[in-house]
Amino acid sequence: MNKILMFDALREATDEEMLRDPRVFVLGEDVGHYGGSYKVTRGLHSKYGDLRVLDTPIAENSFTGMAIGAAMTGLRPVLEGMNMSFLLLAFNQISNNAGMLHYTSGGNFTIPLVIRGPGGVGRQLGAEHSQRLEAYFQAIPGLKIVACSTPYNAKGLLKAAIRDENPVIFFEHVLLYNLQSEIPSTEYILPLDKAEIVRTGKDVTIITYSRMRHHVVQAVDILVQQGYDPEIIDLISLKPLDISTISESVKKTNLVVIVEECMKTAGIGAELIAQINEKVFDHLDAPVIRLSSQDIPTPYNGALEQATVIHPEQIINTVKKITAIKLSNDF
Template sequence: MNKMLMFDALREATDEEMLRDPRVFVLGEDVGHYGGSYKVTKGLHAKYGDLRVLDTPIAENSFTGLAIGAAITGLKPIVEGMNMSFLLLAFNQISNNAGMLRYTSGGNFKIPLVIRGPGGVGRQLGAEHSQRLEAYFQAIPGLKIVACSTPYNAKGLLKAAIRDDNPVIFFEHVLLYNLQENIPKHEYILPLNKAELVRTGQDITILTYSRMRHHVVQAVDELVSQGYNPEIIDLISLKPLDIDTIVKSVKKTHLVLIVEECMKTAGIGAELIAQINETVFYELDAPIIRLSSQDLPTPYNGQLEQATVIHPHQIIRAVEDLMITKKTFY
């Protein structure tokens, strides 16, 4: 096992796949000589050169379109968004080209494309650098969406995304890059369409992903000391949702709490509630509760910024309230 930071795990995954397959290349702003804004591509330019680690102009629509065209020809581009918020400038290319071309070409084209980079609410990065775009992209047909949460799953998921023949939007949280974890020295690949059962339990199912996984784990440590036994599921795959794993858990616990950093209105939690209600509504002993970020642009002010996202004490209170609700009716 090697103890590794998450940005190093992502860099190692990229390096291994570039070494394994000469069709893999990286492009984006400052990915070359500078090594990427968060050093995910550090050292790759010196190893692979200009043709496989391309520094681009500040023109997201142009270089994302270039990457889609390269994917059509059989190459395997990895687009790094310096900040995922900037990829809104390439929304047309992602939705009308990346998501559609395999279908509108009658299957003649494959789009083996990865679009990855930092997102989420950071620390005083301001509204335009703290957006949560997962729900924006979830509505686009033809995309796969993955949110890594640990160095271990970051490496295994990125390698799987690079090898996939479909466009994958790969979300990394800006505050998790310095997270450390032991990673196996041997190669491993993780499935892109499976949730992770982080903790088994009987009392309540807590669904979460990305940075909120760690807030949930903190909250559950306290809840366990109080005698509760929650089950934690890290969604990982935001599109498609691993509804089978979710349903299996709900049939056991009969209570659901969703903890997300996405906006409440039309967020990932909203889609989760819809699918759970469609599938196992009569297994629920109480209405599903979702804890989501405030529906407003993230403030620059540090205290206001913290007030917009969910924290462990709110998770603890929500679990306690749900358990009380269940006891009231049963």
């Protein structure tokens, strides 16, 4: 086992896949000589050269279109968005081209493309740099969407995404790059469509992903000391949702709390509630509760910024509230 930071885990995954497959190349703003805004591509330019680590102009629509065209012709691009919010400038290319071309070409083209980069609420990055775009992309047919949350799953998922024949949107949280943990020293690949059961329990199912996984774990550590037994599921795959794993957990606990950094209106949590109600409504002892960010542009002010997202104490109070409902129903 090696102890490693998340940005280094992502760099290792990219490096190993570039070494394994000469069709893999990286492109984006400052990914070459500078080594990436968060150093995920550090050292790759000196190792692989200009043709496989391409510094692009500040023109997301142009280089995203170029990456899609490269994927159509047999290459395997890994596109870094300096900030995922900037990819709104390439929304047309991602939706009308990356998501559709396999289908509209009658299967003649595959689009083995990874679009990865930082997103989420950081520390006073301003509204334009703090957006959570997972729900924007979730509605696009033809895409897979992944949100990593630890160095271990970041490396295993990125390697799987690069090898996949479909376009994959790969979300990394800007505040998790310096997260450190142990990962295997031998190669491993993780499935793109499976949730992770972080902790087993019987009282309530807490569903989360990305940075909020760590807020949930903090909250659950306190809840366990107080006699509660929550189950934690890290979604990892935002599209498709691993509804099978979720359903089995709900059948056991009969209660669900969703914790997300996405906006509440039409967010990931909203889709989760819809699918849970469709699949396992009869197993619920109380309505699903979702804890989501407020539906406002993220303030620059630090205190206001923190007030827009969910924190461990809110999770603790919600778990206590929903389990009390279940206990009252039992009597």
